[in-house]
Amino acid sequence: SAVISQKPSRDICQRGTSLTIQCQVDSQVTMMFWYRQQPGQSLTLIATANQGSEATYESGFVIDKFPISRPNLTFSTLTVSNMSPEDSSIYLCSAGTSGYNEQFFGPGTRLTVL
């Protein structure tokens, strides 16, 4: 299994600003992902963070709004840019094991945009 930590655990931000969320995995994993969970909703995949190349974004999510970095096999960041109240959500980092049969999740970052 993999233990995943995220920073910050929560934040309150002003409209128009940006926030970078960090995700650290305690072991080398091949795949890392970022999900969004809007209030009272299920999880939606934002993108797959690729090590050494640009992230792969899902439909409805763009790099300008959610730039992602993955400089190595255990660390990734997600930036929420030019925030609006609609971006208020929980953002979760996830990592896949070598067989991709399991995904482990971080504790999430609760973002509130005023």
Add this chain to the structure above:
Amino acid sequence: AQTVTQSQPEMSVQEAETVTLSCTYDTSESDYYLFWYKQPPSRQMILVIRQEAYKQQNATENRFSVNFQKAAKSFSLKISDSQLGDAAMYFCAYRSARVRGKLQFGAGTQVVVTP
């Protein structure tokens, strides 16, 4: 595109009793994986149980078991001998064997456990 449907927004169960959560999915693929995740108020997503579509035998993990009906595209979760710590949101999820990593989640079912 695959869709995952959980039709029960909330289920209530008494301690020590059994509750079954339903999940159906829509796919044209024959090879895939199905999961049940638990999300307690702490927000931590915890993998409860996993089922490979090519396996006919239903997966079991202690008090948790699934009823996998591939032809009906149904994947229900049974929680036996319910405990207060089982109270959480439960999400059913689908993953294609072709597309590594991407999980498609259902809307979730809130499980309430009463003493």
